[in-house]
Amino acid sequence: MHETIQAVILGLLTGGVYALMASGQTLIFGVLKVVNLAQGALVILAAYLSSSLFDAFGIDPFLTVLLVAPAMFLLGTAVQWCLLRPLHRSDAPQLSLLVTFAVALGIEGVLTLVYKSDYRSIQPGYVNRSWTVAGYQVGEVRLAACLLSLATLGALALLLGRTRFGRAVRATVQNPTAARLLGVESGRVAALGFGLGAATAAAAGAVYGMVYSFNPGSHYDLISRLLSIVVLGGLGSLGGTVIAALAMGVVSALVGALVSPVWSDFSFFVVLLAVLLVRPGGLFGARLRGAL
Template sequence: MSFEIIASNLLSGVLWGGILALIALGLSIVLGVMRLINLAHGEIMVAGAYCALVIGSLTGLDPLIALPLIAAIMVVVAVPLQQLLLAPLAGKGAEAPMMTTFAVSLILQNLFLVGFSADTRSIGQGYSTQPFSIGPISVPLIYVLGFVISVGIIGAVYLLVNRSAFGRDLRASALDPVAAASVGVNVRRVHALTFGLGAACAATGGVLVGIALSFTPTTGAAYLLTSFAIVVLGGMGSIFGTLVAGIVLGVIQSIGALVLGDGFRDLVGLVLFLAVLAVRPAGLFGRRT
């Protein structure tokens, strides 16, 4: 096996891992702040891809240009959804909210089937198949664009969480919602906006996936499992850990596909997920409590 093939696969793994980290970031934030296992996360990601498909067909707008609009749409949809379905279940255990998100995932899948059929779709663009070369190393251009966009969004979320008033309220709500409420933090509002932020990250990642690969109404399940693996590997609620874990998982998946075949890509990632969960449940960058 030539050096060019190995290097290209490793670089592709790094770049694709950045996109996976963006998708997983939404799950990690919601889990870290709200202690909510959002089983509809994968379907929210797919909703972003379908949204880009519809906007492109109606307006001709490039999906990368439409990313802010798609993120805003998902926030507008997700915030009322959280307030209507999940907020009333706060303080009633983890099972009821988790099963509610499972029901939402099934509803979204069926809506996708009704609206778009079970056909495989892709957000075709000129740069979807265009290569990006550095000497003998070549990777898809969309991987490079997706990585830059993903890292930029992850960096913006980090600044929002650590350098803003909303981020201060978010951190307080994550540490102790009762104490935060006692000093004037509107925890319910923080949870709603956090859910919206997580949905925006997932939907943005879904657009990048739709441009680079393809998707169907049931594609979200695989990315939900991958996101769980990244969250466990990087540590719940850790933004930096999520980015590093996404890149690590992307590289390991590429190595697994290179050595064992492309059909084993997801298997290798899930084996890593189980190994880390067994050895260090808090994740590589998470804190033990």
């Protein structure tokens, strides 16, 4: 029983990390209907930037988010404005896959040239610390990641629900044509939305870099998980993304600990397929799609 509960705790904490990473992905899909294959690479890029700031200046990785997020926002906005906006509307969903994959490869190439392909991780003094609660171990950084994830998602919810920009985003998501007729500059909203999604990678990158070792190629494994989470949650649903990430974490950890790590990742995909058979739109896709 102890092993099972510990696995659930580990899974929830891991799920929190992934929820943070997937939130940007789902936001971008929600706004642009673009499956952003570069989101994993953006997370890894942010991890490298955070690592460099920590190594060079000793800035705490959580604080580096304040510096890295604006840079990622600008990068994301530039990618959308320069590479995605010119795509012809009818072909955009398909071509954007290629464009964002190219962006991912470009980021990976630059990171390899600059940092080489050795693994690294961000090692502040507290990175391996954990609390013992009733005999169970709770990693401090992972718990902080969960809290950061909730805070980020809360901030996004506020931004989308309580601001003029948020209303413009939601209007664009629900009906782009009607939004334009009502004066919403959908092009600008799209660029800012993509930038915002990229900015969430800053927080995700800092956390990922502390929890896992990474190298420029780490985004391949990451993107497959992020896409699975977003699909399970319901494309474009922030709440669904969180629940899907937690589900992925718990299912994988339980199977990894109690059955075999060989089936750990596969088990999540079994859950994904089972849910999609029953609800093709994902857990919250039908109800919440368009509402973010």
